[in-house]
Amino acid sequence: MPEPETGKPDAPAQPAHPHTATLKRLEQSSGSLAAQAIARMDETLPWYRAMPPENRSWIGLVAQAGIAAFTEWFRRPDAPQAISTDVFGTAPRELTRAITLRQTVEMVRTTIEVMESAIDEVAAPGDESVLREALLVYAREIAFATAQVYAQAAEARGAWDARLESLVVNAVLSGEADEGAVSRAAALGWNSPEHVCVVLGTAPDGDSELTVEAIRRAARHAKLQVLTGVLGDRLVVIAGGRNDPLAVAKSLIGPFAPGPVVAGPVVPDLLAATRSAQAAAAGLKACTAWQDAPRPVLADDLLPERAIASDPSAREQLVEEIYRPLEEAGAALLETLSVYLEQASSLEGAARMLFVHPNTVRYRLRRVTDVTGWSPSDVRSAFTLRIALILGRLADGDPQI
Structure with missing residues (x-):
């Protein structure tokens, strides 16, 4: 009896690889090539020898993955492949912090050099140029993959750093810095x-x-x-x-x-x-x-404007840095400054009101400058001094101010 039809067409047979012998020899040599690459790195790269065993182990896995990825790529060069995932996916993200981009380039170069030196042994007779050309193309792809991995790591670190920086700035501005x-x-x-x-x-x-x-x-x-x-x-x-x-x-x-x-x-x-x-x-x-x-x-x-705008620290600073020092320096300085400011900054007018010589007023005003750092003869400083006097008197009348 004829067999019933299943309704499913037969799967198309995979076409034979044009360089089957070379592919088979490449698969068989992958382990020894990886070992040679690691030995070459240990011999020629001082930073590799100085690394902790754990990181050297991860680098060895990356080298093995790179050779295995080349083998798969040689098997199906037209298939879409994510080389960065195949090669660097075996290593933890922390490895990009432990190994610089320059060191990774040296690692990749050493591995490629080992593979290139073994072409005559690995390739089947007549396939040497084919394997060499494939290796050159793969080396270009792995270079782009290396750049992509480190670019992504840099972007991730940059985003995290920006977040940390924003937290610090916000904590300082909000008064929550600890x-x-x-x-x-x-x-x-x-x-x-x-x-x-x-x-x-x-x-x-x-x-x-x-x-x-x-x-x-x-x-x-x-x-x-x-x-x-x-x-x-x-x-x-x-x-x-x-x-x-x-x-x-x-x-x-x-x-x-x-x-x-x-x-x-x-x-x-x-x-x-x-x-x-x-x-x-x-x-x-x-x-x-x-x-x-x-x-x-x-x-x-901006202390006077800040004080008028109800900034308590500005008010306290004006009282403590201007009014209190003048008060401690003697009543004459406070009185002279007050009268001078009320007389439109006139030496003669202040002297008449105080019944002293203008030179006495001039001397006392210099003392005010020495004590406070603000000059009564300067319009801006005079404004600051006037606000400080007002706040100081208010504070004396009401300690809560």
């Missing part, structure tokens, strides 16, 4: 410089990554360490390595968008950077009240 933030900063290469300040301004439109990279370039040129990020519409830079916040801000100002740029005071370390960040943020908020403010400007130069 030892964890310091540890994250250290992982990003922050070497705990002695002088740290925070610079704030408006972030430009466009790709924030380009802005961050521009800040880093400016920092490298100025020999500064920076942690930076774009938070909303603000560009935040934590800079370390210089004891002059205004000079720091000037060296980094290029990538900022038009508008005020404020530098907070210098603090000793990253944990204290919250104080600098809060001062810079308060200054940025109050900067609109000083239309002729320089760019960049110090947060301490």
Whole structure:
């Protein structure tokens, strides 16, 4: 009886490989070729000999996988294959951190050289040129695969580093910086410089990554360490390595968008950077009240505007750094300064009100400058001194102010 039809056509027979003998010899030689490649690396690559056994083991697996992938590629050169997965998939992701791209290139080159030197032994008679040409093409493909693996690893590290950096910057700006933030900063290469300040301004439109990279370039040129990020519409830079916040801000100002740029005071370390960040943020908020403010400007130069805008730290700083020293220096300085400011900065008018010689007023005003660092004869400084006097008197009348 005839056999019933199944309805399924017979599977097409696989065409014979045009170089069956060479393919078979290549399969048989894979193990010895891998051993020769590892021995050659041990002989010629000092960094390989110095590596821990675990990493050398992974490199050996990569070499074996590379030769096996070539064998499979020689079997089916037209089939779509992911060489990077076949070769580097055997090694853990951490290997790209332990082995540099240059070292990986040396490893691949050594393996290819071993395979090339064995062509005459592995290839069947007459197939030498075919195998050599296939190896040359495969070497090109493995070079591209190596570049792809390290590019992907770099992108992954870059994304993770950007996330860490954003966490550190946000912690400093929000006042939540702790030892964890310091540890994250250290992982990003922050070497705990002695002088740290925070610079704030408006972030430009466009790709924030380009802005961050521009800040880093400016920092490298100025020999500064920076942690930076774009938070909303603000560009935040934590800079370390210089004891002059205004000079720091000037060296980094290029990538900022038009508008005020404020530098907070210098603090000793990253944990204290919250104080600098809060001062810079308060200054940025109050900067609109000083239309002729320089760019960049110090947060301490905005103390009167910050105090009027209800910044408690600015109020306390004005009282403690201006009013209290004048109070301790004697009632005459406070009285003279008050009268001088009320008399439209007139020496003669103040002298008449105080019943003293103008030279006495002049001397006392110089003492005010020595004690506070602010000159009553300068319009901007006079404004700051006036606000400090008002806040000091309020504080004396109500200790809660």
